[in-house]
Amino acid sequence: MPHRIDKALLSASIVGYLLLIEITVQLFIILFLLEGKSVLSHIDGSNSTNTYIDIVYYCTVTATSIGFGDILPLNHSAKMITSLLGLSAQFYLVIIMSIMISKFTSKKVS
Numbered sequence: 001m002p003h004r005i006d007k008a009l010l011s012a013s014i015v016g017y018l019l020l021i022e023i024t025v026q027l028f029i030i031l032f033l034l035e036g037k038s039v040l041s042h043i044d045g046s047n048s049t050n051t052y053i054d055i056v057y058y059c060t061v062t063a064t065s066i067g068f069g070d071i072l073p074l075n076h077s078a079k080m081i082t083s084l085l086g087l088s089a090q091f092y093l094v095i096i097m098s099i100m101i102s103k104f105t106s107k108k109v110s
Helices: 007-038 048-063 076-105
Strands: none
Touching: 007 048, 007 076, 048 076
């Protein structure tokens, strides 16, 4: 195991974070298809592209813990998915940062 931060580690970290967001986007799309507009407030349901963009925006804002508050979860399922996204995104960042710090500070063993 290399004791340095390289491009592979950085790209894998970014891809993992984006995958977490995309998994949540797909969950919200399924929920949106099953329950309609009662899932998230202020979602443009006029066509599937606008709906997808709004859900990606919501999940990204939630995962990065910005939380503008312009789109809100409306039912219990949406609130649970949002809570799990927020928690897992924060844990993911903590774990990735601890891995990077340990690689940066560890001494090479011969």
